[in-house]
Amino acid sequence: MKRILVVLALVATLGLTAWTLVNNKKEVEAKIYKPDADQKVGVRTAVAELRNLSQETEFLGSFSPNREIEIRPQAGGQIVSLPIEEGQTIGAGRLIAKLDDEQLRYQIEALQVTLEGYQNDLKRYENLVKGDATPAINVERTQLSIRSTHAQIKQLQKQIANTTITTPFSGIVTEKMVEKGSVVSLGTPIAKVTDISILKLVVQVPEKAINQFRVGQSLSIETEVYPAAHFTGRISMIAAQGDAAHNYPVEITVNNSSANPLRAGMYGSIANSSKVKGQTLSIPRQAIIGSEKQPQVYVIENGKAALRSVAIGATTNEYYEITKGIKVGDQVVTSGQINLQNGTPVSAQ
Known part of the structure; x- marks a missing residue:
């Protein structure tokens, strides 16, 4: 009797479990979204x-100055004049600095006195030679002394000229490295002058696109600082050798604009369209x-x-x-x- 009751209980449990599973399946299926076959x-x-x-491929680069130079004197001495300030616009041939040249001028003055003495001696020797009163060699020696003195004077004049330091081209004084009264030696940096009237945009072009460019080609240039402005540049140089990644520097020159002034170091980009x-x-x-x-x-x-x-x-x-x-x-x-x-x-x- 007990076995029958156990079997009945087991059958009832299995039946209840099966009914529960079927019922849960119906509930799950009812919740699943069924798309409407006619819905668009x-x-x-x-x-x-x-x-x-x-x-169209875009290449990004940065602007560099057309010319930039560190002004270095070809002579040494104390700076007695330094009429520049950082940020100042300066023209070509304008004075950057003046070194003390007083001692050099004194030396020229002394040589001029010596030269005058040689010239007087030469006149006397020439008269004496005519009367056979002195050997002709004295005339030759005096002439050589005069030529040597002239050469020394020219050398000192050149040294005096080197004490006047001027800028070789127009630009902006971007750095002043000394002050008035400083004593500098030959080759000491005094100032840096940068010319940005023309700028160079240098971009790196990969090997597969380098043949799309040629020297003299005009390109439109865009900048981040002036997104609405467009600049026109011309390719001035295409590198003959690439880097390890097979990129070739391409240099584009662009005239600076007074309405939208560019500065060295700003970003610029060119877009090149090629027919595929x-x-x-x-x-x-x-x-x-x-x-x-x-x-x-x-x-x-x-x-x-x-x-x-x-x-x-x-x-x-x-x-x-x-x-x-x-x-x-x-x-x-x-x-x-x-x-x-x-x-x-x-x-x-």
């Missing part, structure tokens, strides 16, 4: 059409789904999404060339593919 899915589309494929292919069937990149080896697109046919396999040719940043799978005028889906299956009704936007 909203998508965005584009038309497959013939277009010239071109690729002529008239060819193409679609936006967003239309492609699937893998690289098996690309696919959804085409709208009779209000429904039809999945097509395609073959891709040339590519740009925006478009793919399609060589197989669709034709001109086909409407392809560019957004919303995640909600589509083959045959899904769609509403194109």
Whole structure:
């Protein structure tokens, strides 16, 4: 009797468990979303059409000065005049600094006295030689002394000229390294002058794009500091040798603007457009789904999404060339593919 009761209890438990599982399954199925087969899915589309494929590539660089120089004296001495200040605009040939030249002038004065004595001696010797009163060699020695003294005077005059230090070109005094009264030696840096009337934009161009540029080519330049302004530059140099990453420096010169003044160190960019292919069937990149080896697109046919396999040719940043799978005028889906299956009704936007 006990065995019968145990069996009955086990059967009842199993039956209750089975009923519970079936009931839970029905509740779960009732909660699962079942799409309406007739409900349309909203998508965005584009038309497959013939277009010239071109690729625009942007290259970023920074501006450098046209010319920059550290002013260094060709003589030594105390600075007695320094009429410059940092940030000052200065013209070509203007005075940067004046060194003390008093001792050099005294030496010239002494040599001029010596020269005058030699010239008087020469006149006397010439008269004496005519009367055979002195050897002709005295005339020759005096002439050599006069020539030597002239050379010494010229040397000192050159040294005096070197005490006047001027700028070789117009620019801005970007650094003053000494003060009036300082004693400097030959080659000591005094100031730095920078010319930014013309600037050089240097960009690094990869090997695959370097043949798109040529010396003398005009390019449009954009800057971050003046986003609404456009500058025109001209390629002045293309490096003959690249770096380890196969990038080649390209130098573009641009005239500075008073309305939108540029400064050395600012960023600038050029955009170069290159033709990838002529008239060819193409679609936006967003239309492609699937893998690289098996690309696919959804085409709208009779209000429904039809999945097509395609073959891709040339590519740009925006478009793919399609060589197989669709034709001109086909409407392809560019957004919303995640909600589509083959045959899904769609509403194109």
